[in-house]
Amino acid sequence: MRYYYAEHQAAYRRLGREGMTQWNDLFGESWTFDDFPNRVFLESVLDRLPASGEVLEYGCGTGPAACFLAARGFRVDAIDLIPEAITLARRFAQERGVTVNFSVQDVCAMPVGSKQYDVILDSYCLQSIVTDPDRAAVLAAVRDRLKPNGHYVLSTAMYDSDRVYEDDFRYDATTGICYERSTEPADDAVQLDNTWYLPHRRHLRPKALRAELEANGLQVLSQQGELRGDVICTPTRRG
Ligand SMILES: C[S@@+](CC[C@H](N)C(=O)[O-])C[C@H]1O[C@@H](n2cnc3c(N)ncnc32)[C@H](O)[C@@H]1O
DSSP states (O other), X not given: OOTTTHHHHHHHHHHHHTXXXXXXXXXXXXXXXXXXXXXXXXXXXXXXXXXXXXXXXXXXXTOHHHHHHHHTTOEEEEEESOHHHHHHHHHHHHHHTOOOEEEEOOGGGOOOOOOOEEEXXXXXXXXXXXXXXXXXXXXXXXXXXXXXXXXXXXXXXXXXXXXXXXXXXEEETTTTEEEEEOSSOOTTOEEETTEEEEEEEEXXXXXXXXXXXXXXXXXXXXXXXTTSOEEEEEEOOOO
């Protein structure tokens, strides 16, 4: 099982059991399904986007951002790795009377497909996809599925000097990788000082995130937010 699966599966099982509606409820934060963390950023970019374009959201979770865009006239395909998340997402969309094409899919292993999108959205998924090859796979999928004038709208967690990494976690400032202690040498585990760790998060500084996006064929149009993790990109013109 890949490092990004178990934590997310456990999270959505708990969400379902405890009647929560979206990821941030797990941390007792005061967001609601309709007032989700990157809503203000999304609202601020709407005037850059075509009024009723084709959207792909990956890592959609229970679907708050996908529903927000569908309710505004976008045709939305939304994918998540975890079946329990997609089951909840379908229910919440139906309750709101909005149509979103939800499916279970790993963004790191998307089949090559011809569908192209006006907008590809990431609402806090990318920081959970940690290793260089996995992040390159995600960004290649984004670049290949964006129309030439399309927009990649990304909200991701960043390095924060105020964040405290608890005892079971280890932050590598060179790479921005946060590792979590693992009880066994599972798939993807690495050994650091005789202890097994799994990749857990990638918390980059703003310049490193920008460099990564540009190295993967995405031109950064704007990078904003307190920690500069709200980004809009377009594909770099080829040739
Ligand atoms: C922090 S949660 C955010 C969920 C949702 N976008 C929201 O704002 O509530 C990150 C999401 O990314 C999903 N995810 C992680 N790795 C993924 C992958 N490789 N492919 C698709 N989804 C993934 C997780 O299952 C989880 O739903």
